[in-house]
Amino acid sequence: MRNSNTDVTYSLLGSRLVQVIVAGLLVFGLLAFGGWRASTVTQQSSGARAAWLPGASDTDEGRIRQRATAAVLGALVADAATMALHWIYDTDKIQDLLSRHGRRDEPAFFEPPSCPYYEYDSGSFSPYGDELLPVLQYMADQERGTLDGPGFAEYLAAYYRNYTGRLNKSSKAMMEAVLQGGRKWPECGDPRDTQANNFVKVIPIVARYAGRPGLAQAVDAAVRAQQNNGEAVELAWAAALVLEQVVLGHSIAAAVEWVAGGAPGSHRPVSKSVLQALGSVVEHRRSNTALRDLLYAPGSASKPGDWGPSCANPGALKGALLGAVQASGQPARGSRAKAASGSSSSSSSSSSSGGGKAGSGAFARGVRANLLLGGDNCSRGVLLGALLAAEGGLVSIPSAWRAKTRGLAQAEVLTEQLLDSRGGSVAAAA
Numbered sequence: 001m002r003n004s005n006t007d008v009t010y011s012l013l014g015s016r017l018v019q020v021i022v023a024g025l026l027v028f029g030l031l032a033f034g035g036w037r038a039s040t041v042t043q044q045s046s047g048a049r050a051a052w053l054p055g056a057s058d059t060d061e062g063r064i065r066q067r068a069t070a071a072v073l074g075a076l077v078a079d080a081a082t083m084a085l086h087w088i089y090d091t092d093k094i095q096d097l098l099s100r101h102g103r104r105d106e107p108a109f110f111e112p113p114s115c116p117y118y119e120y121d122s123g124s125f126s127p128y129g130d131e132l133l134p135v136l137q138y139m140a141d142q143e144r145g146t147l148d149g150p151g152f153a154e155y156l157a158a159y160y161r162n163y164t165g166r167l168n169k170s171s172k173a174m175m176e177a178v179l180q181g182g183r184k185w186p187e188c189g190d191p192r193d194t195q196a197n198n199f200v201k202v203i204p205i206v207a208r209y210a211g212r213p214g215l216a217q218a219v220d221a222a223v224r225a226q227q228n229n230g231e232a233v234e235l236a237w238a239a240a241l242v243l244e245q246v247v248l249g250h251s252i253a254a255a256v257e258w259v260a261g262g263a264p265g266s267h268r269p270v271s272k273s274v275l276q277a278l279g280s281v282v283e284h285r286r287s288n289t290a291l292r293d294l295l296y297a298p299g300s301a302s303k304p305g306d307w308g309p310s311c312a313n314p315g316a317l318k319g320a321l322l323g324a325v326q327a328s329g330q331p332a333r334g335s336r337a338k339a340a341s342g343s344s345s346s347s348s349s350s351s352s353s354g355g356g357k358a359g360s361g362a363f364a365r366g367v368r369a370n371l372l373l374g375g376d377n378c379s380r381g382v383l384l385g386a387l388l389a390a391e392g393g394l395v396s397i398p399s400a401w402r403a404k405t406r407g408l409a410q411a412e413v414l415t416e417q418l419l420d421s422r423g424g425s426v427a428a429a430a
């Protein structure tokens with residue numbers, strides 16, 4: 001285009017008017033070219049990992065930050081609410097406990113704490129919430145809120161050494177590998193373990209990096225510190241992608257469907273096992289399968305079903321995602337029925353505000369339904385709580401629950417501190 005303009009210029013060189021017009025065209029062309037360049041650069045930096053879902057991502061940093069904060073606090077409140085009934089692999093036993101203590105209407109923050117594997121005070125985080133905390137603490141303490149493998153591995157080992165609660169297998173193994181074996185990141189991580197410890201760690205990382213470059217590297221570094229294998233990283237990456245899109249303003253349902261479809265446009269592809277896992281979540285959401293019937297064998301309160309109720313992945317990840325998407329109450333694409341809180345057997349919450357959008361009732365509904373399903377309800381609760389709180393905003397976390405969660409005020413301060421390192425608006429980030 002610019003070439004033909006130039007030709008015209010030469011043949012009419014004498015006319016002043018034409019000179020003015022040509023000058024105008026040149027200026028216009030330069031401006032247009034500059035604008036095009038600027039928009040390309042913006043797309044490359046802000047869109048580095050953001051805007052590929054149908055419907056634009058929110059670019060308002062204030063709102064992104066609110067959802068990111070809600071994700072971290074929602075994860076922690078959900079974890080504390082569930083802790084008292086953690087690791088009970090028998091839903092009849094849970095129902096029995098609730099009946100005996102007159103708590104069928106409100107299983108959250110159950111008293112007395114009844115986990116068979118540890119005794120923590122009511123309102124405390126479970127060992128999973130306690131595994132999210134060091135990620136938050138470590139990152140908040142870095143000048144730019146980053147997470148590097150070697151530094152984080154040292155920190156995590158020291159954190160576990162100080163921990164007076166119950167340490168699970170891979171936590172203990174990494175601590176010993178670092179402190180006794182002198183191993184460095186990533187060799188300190190367990191080469192085979194793929195249990196739910198992986199996706200619990202991604203929540204503060206997503207809060208920091210949503211819409212910004214660096215998410216994939218930070219997830220890889222955090223997971224490998226404790227679980228040094230591709231499968232653990234891949235499944236955590238799937239959880240991070242879903243949560244990121246929700247923090248950027250998309251619904252949980254849309255985010256899950258997008259990852260199940262291969263996360264087109266994402267700079268880091270998802271693995272085959274992720275496609276299978278998320279595909280199965282989408283399928284069961286459409287058919288409105290009760291989560292109970294996937295975690296447990298049909299008709300049984302304790303015999304594991306297809307997905308199983310434990311910390312083992314991909315069952316734990318799938319359970320968290322399906323539980324979140326069902327509680328969020330947004331109708332499934334192509335499903336006629338309203339997305340029921342299918343798995344919730346507690347009739348008490350049936351009247352909770354189940355509007356079309358994730359209402360303020362969705363977080364509580366989802367956390368309660370999940371905790372009643374027992375097993376590793378805490379690791380599921382962490383991710384499900386993060387997703388529902390990010391979708392519904394801070395107001396969706398019941399204030400009474402926040403008040404009961406020990407250490408939440410401190411976590412709030414750390415979250416603020418961490419999110420300060422996000423810098424300005426998404427489009428301005430280079």
Ligand SMILES: *[C@@H]1O[C@H](CO)[C@@H](O)[C@H](O)[C@H]1NC(C)=O
Nearest residue numbers: 085086087088089371374375
């Ligand atoms: C969560 O699971 C644990 C262990 O399976 C169980 O003891 C606890 O009751 C469950 N929580 C709730 C609220 O059902």
Ligand SMILES: *[C@@H]1O[C@H](CO)[C@@H](O)[C@H](O)[C@H]1NC(C)=O
Nearest residue numbers: 155156157158159160161162
């Ligand atoms: C562990 O405890 C020591 C001694 O109280 C403390 O100095 C250190 O900061 C703690 N480390 C972590 C990671 O919590």
Ligand SMILES: *[C@@H]1O[C@H](CO)[C@@H](O)[C@H](O)[C@H]1NC(C)=O
Nearest residue numbers: 117168169195196197310311
């Ligand atoms: C942690 O320990 C509990 C109780 O022994 C067990 O049910 C669960 O599978 C373990 N989880 C991990 C991640 O090792």
